[in-house]
Amino acid sequence: MRLPDLEAWAIFAKVAEQGSFARAAEDIQRSKPTVSKAVSRLERSLGISLFNRNSRNLSLTETGRLLLGHANRLLAEAQAAETEARGGMLSPAGLIRVAAPMTFGVRHLSPILPGFLQQYPEIDITIDFSDVLVDLVAEGYDVALRIAALADSSLRARQLCPVRILSVATPGYLDRIGRPDHPKALEGEKGFVYTNTSAPGMVRLRHDQNGREYVLRQTARLRADNAEAFLPALEAGMGYGFFPEFMVWEGLRSGRLERLLPRWSVPPVALYLVTPASPLRPVRVSAFLDYLVTAFGDPPWSRPGPGPVSRRKKARAPARSS
Incomplete structure (x- = not known):
């Protein structure tokens, strides 16, 4: 041989x-x-x-x-x-290749990197920000951050924290259309459709109390493959959308945004660290994984905080239901 x-x-x-x-x-x-x-x-x-x-x-x-x-x-x-x-005595050094979702990576991964790089001066990092699902093994990545409900695979995955998908709009928008208590009422309203899914505009929701399910078929005012593109139009009151909590939590707490359908939930997803299946990995990668576990074990959007700031009451359109 x-x-x-x-x-x-x-x-x-x-x-x-x-x-x-x-x-x-x-x-x-x-x-x-x-x-x-x-x-x-x-x-x-x-x-x-x-x-x-x-x-x-x-x-x-x-x-x-x-x-x-x-x-x-x-x-x-x-x-x-x-x-x-050698007993793990070598100082972590070398290059780490990372894949991360665009918006999450820029908003939440990038801000924590200076602390890691300061702690490990011999480690360099290359990050590819993209919402496209990459092949870690074929493309040579050491680790990927993924926000999903992960299916079984040959990769190793560690859940860092849950990520809720929330339906939101501005209070002014809801003053105009009403505050529906059933997702069917939204089918006559135009919203924001994220296209990087297998079925864009199709959103499955479950009632938190009675367990009933409903598949909402969105009508698009704006379509895009990155949800960051929706935020200016969202905050301008031009529609509603479904967003991961890490994108809208500050707007919700400040009162700029308001939840729709608070009794209905999108199937849960989570933030995962995904690595190739091999049990052996360089010490620099292990150090990076440990750092991310600490950084995202208690993310700011999941911590208890004050409710929305008070605002002057406005006349509201009647709620829609079915």
Whole structure:
């Protein structure tokens, strides 16, 4: 049985990470010819090209991109094994690749990163902010944050905190349309439709007391694949929408926004940390995971707070129901 060329796979991962044979050679303290020969040796062994090369640019081929996740996993697991064998005494160092949802990542992940980077000065982080579901293994990510009701998978997932999806609008908007007590009343109203789902505009709700379910078919005033785009129109009173609590909790507490259908709930989701299934991971990744668990174990939107500020009472349209 022919053993895999693990050194060549590791060097391939480093060249892809650095985007250059020279920078990879400097990073791993090898000569540039040694690095180039290792990649060529791997390409000959596989019978494929991993990089497109010319005098100015170096880029992964499509096959190289598909294989990079495996190379990153091999390198990460080897580093984790060495660290474990040495008693975990190495200082966390190196690059962590993270995938995070756009709005949550910018609003809540980014603000906590300075503390982590200050605590671990030898760790660097690359974050891809996107609402698209990425393949952690194939694309070489160490960890992803996901807000979902996760299905069974080969990945490892740890729930950090629940995330409620709330139906909200401005008080002024509700003064105009009334305050319905059944979701059917909203089907005649235009709202904001998030399109990055399998069934955009279809929202399943359950009554908190009697357990009855209703599928709301939204009519769109505005459609988008990122809910952040709805907020200016929402706060201008141009419609209603369903938003994760971490986006609207401040507006609800200040009174700028108001919940619709408080007796109806969207099926629960949660914030998860998702990692590849391997039990071995670099110490830098373990440190980052521990930091996120602490940071999001008690998020601000889930803490008890004062209710909405008082506002002058206005004449309200009659509530709609069915």
